[in-house]
Amino acid sequence: MSTGDVVISVRGVEKSFGDQHVLKGVDIDIMRGESLVIIGPSGCGKSVLLRHLIGLHHPDRGSIRINGSDIAKMKRSELYGVRKKFGMLFQNSALFDSLTVGENVTIGLQEHFKLSAEELRKTALMQLELVGMASAIDKKPSELSGGMRKRASLARALAMDPEIILYDEPTTGLDPITADVINVLIRSLQERFHATSITVTHDMVSAYKVADRIAMLHNGRIIYDGGVADVKSTDNEYVKQFIRGEAEGPIRTV
Amino acid sequence: MRERVANIGMGAVRAVSELGELTLLIGQIFRVLPRLHKTVRLTVVQMFEMGVGSLPLVVVTSFFTGGVAAVQAAYQFQSWIPDRFVGSVVGRSVLIELGPVLTGLVVGGRVGASIAAELGTMKVTEQIDALEALAIDSIRYLVLPRFVAGAIMIPVVTVFADALAIVGGWLAAVGSIGMTTQTFTSGLHLFFEMGDVWSGLIKSLVFGMIIATMGCYYGLQTEGGAEGVGKAATRAVVSSCLLILISDYILAEFLFSWIFA
Numbered sequence: 001m002s003t004g005d006v007v008i009s010v011r012g013v014e015k016s017f018g019d020q021h022v023l024k025g026v027d028i029d030i031m032r033g034e035s036l037v038i039i040g041p042s043g044c045g046k047s048v049l050l051r052h053l054i055g056l057h058h059p060d061r062g063s064i065r066i067n068g069s070d071i072a073k074m075k076r077s078e079l080y081g082v083r084k085k086f087g088m089l090f091q092n093s094a095l096f097d098s099l100t101v102g103e104n105v106t107i108g109l110q111e112h113f114k115l116s117a118e119e120l121r122k123t124a125l126m127q128l129e130l131v132g133m134a135s136a137i138d139k140k141p142s143e144l145s146g147g148m149r150k151r152a153s154l155a156r157a158l159a160m161d162p163e164i165i166l167y168d169e170p171t172t173g174l175d176p177i178t179a180d181v182i183n184v185l186i187r188s189l190q191e192r193f194h195a196t197s198i199t200v201t202h203d204m205v206s207a208y209k210v211a212d213r214i215a216m217l218h219n220g221r222i223i224y225d226g227g228v229a230d231v232k233s234t235d236n237e238y239v240k241q242f243i244r245g246e247a248e249g250p251i252r253t254v
Numbered sequence: 255m256r257e258r259v260a261n262i263g264m265g266a267v268r269a270v271s272e273l274g275e276l277t278l279l280i281g282q283i284f285r286v287l288p289r290l291h292k293t294v295r296l297t298v299v300q301m302f303e304m305g306v307g308s309l310p311l312v313v314v315t316s317f318f319t320g321g322v323a324a325v326q327a328a329y330q331f332q333s334w335i336p337d338r339f340v341g342s343v344v345g346r347s348v349l350i351e352l353g354p355v356l357t358g359l360v361v362g363g364r365v366g367a368s369i370a371a372e373l374g375t376m377k378v379t380e381q382i383d384a385l386e387a388l389a390i391d392s393i394r395y396l397v398l399p400r401f402v403a404g405a406i407m408i409p410v411v412t413v414f415a416d417a418l419a420i421v422g423g424w425l426a427a428v429g430s431i432g433m434t435t436q437t438f439t440s441g442l443h444l445f446f447e448m449g450d451v452w453s454g455l456i457k458s459l460v461f462g463m464i465i466a467t468m469g470c471y472y473g474l475q476t477e478g479g480a481e482g483v484g485k486a487a488t489r490a491v492v493s494s495c496l497l498i499l500i501s502d503y504i505l506a507e508f509l510f511s512w513i514f515a
Binding site: 051054055056076080081083084086088090091092094095096097107108111112156160 | 292375376379380381383384385386387388389390391395
């Protein structure tokens with residue numbers, strides 16, 4: 001799967017919000033075509049790290065290189081050029097309330113390419129079929145269930161044919177069966193399109209299902225990085241406590 | 255005592271920081287202005303919402319304001335000043351002051367709150383981040399259409415408001431004060447100057463830009479959930495009303511001392 005070249009390189013990234021030091025020096029490389037899952041306790045900064053990768057946050061220190069270019073030093077127009085290579089599934093789906101599902105899916109295409117209404121609708125249908133949502137094309141997001149919103153948001157993330165897909169807590173708030181539908185979908189899209197995908201989650205069932213590699217973020221740093229089988233047999237006390245979901249251990253959440 | 259001084263200092267820092275952010279937003283609006291052609295459809299939607307949507311409110315406000323202006327002018331004139339000057343007072347006060355300012359305040363309350371609440375909700379539900387993630391400039395897509403629609407539609411609505419207020423004044427003059435239509439219209443013509451119309455429209459253009467900018471600014475600054483959205487809407491309305499009144503004075507000084515002097 002991995003072709004060995006680094007598509008995203010994160011070096012010494014630090015980020016604070018007020019007096020809260022969230023990222024304290026994150027270092028990680030993400031290879032082209034791999035599926036990396038970043039795990040960690042709630043509030044440890046996983047989503048903040050993910051948002052740095054697409055330039056929604058800028059690091060206080062350190063660098064984030066996408067295909068060798070540091071996104072923190074880019075002009076706005078260059079950053080938008082890089083963002084076109086990304087697709088992102090947000091934690092709460094973040095569908096646009098005022099648009100239909102079909103319009104949500106094709107908004108990026110409509111803004112960046114000159115396509116007719118017919119072409120846009122055809123593309124929306126095609127993308128929605130991929131996630132099993134074609135019948136909802138004319139519905140408003142408010143008419144959808146949580147799982148359907150995630151799937152519609154996934155169709156939107158895929159519409160611009162991204163090289164890199166970011167998933168922010170893709171299964172949070174879903175029942176186990178719907179969560180598995182999303183996991184299977186993420187995995188099948190990964191195998192079908194060979195996009196690089198980065199998922200942040202604290203759901204270990206989801207992590208095992210979609211990951212080629214798992215990294216753990218704790219206390220603002222990546223404290224573990226390894227394959228799925230390695231994670232299951234690791235001696236790292238932090239990882240062991242987290243994947244077993246135990247209150248007792250080195251990680252203190254309260 | 256020390257705490258009080260610290261609080262004053264913090265307040266001053268916050269005010270300067272907000273002013274800086276607001277200036278940045280205005281700079282960003284002018285940065286994306288050349289790409290207005292890409293947001294024509296969205297701008298038209300906003301124009302309809304701000305203009306047509308505000309008309310019922312403006313009709314009632316301006317109609318009765320014109321009536322009140324006529325009745326109070328007649329009361330203050332008593333028998334010392336001829337009735338025909340009621341028309342002059344209604345015409346000039348409506349065109350220069352009452353039309354643009356009341357329209358600005360009334361539409362500012364409605365539109366400013368609506369913009370701040372809509373953008374605030376989009377902000378807290380990550381919809382604005384989603385736009386940015388799709389490489390869509392949120393300032394061009396969300397702020398520019400509202401800014402341009404405000405700048406165009408508040409003057410348009412003000413024209414309606416001016417006309418309706420004068421009709422309201424005329425009806426009150428005829429129905430309540432007992433003047434003839436001819437007396438009222440002759441007064442209206444007596445001191446009429448085109449500069450009054452222009453000054454009112456220039457004011458309303460500035461008010462439109464203030465309303466849209468403050469709505470967008472507080473909407474984009476929203477943090478937290480429903481409480482944050484509510485606060486954003488309130489701040490947008492309060493700040494745009496204050497700025498309308500302050501800028502009204504500054505514009506009056508500028509327009510009548512320099513432009514239409």
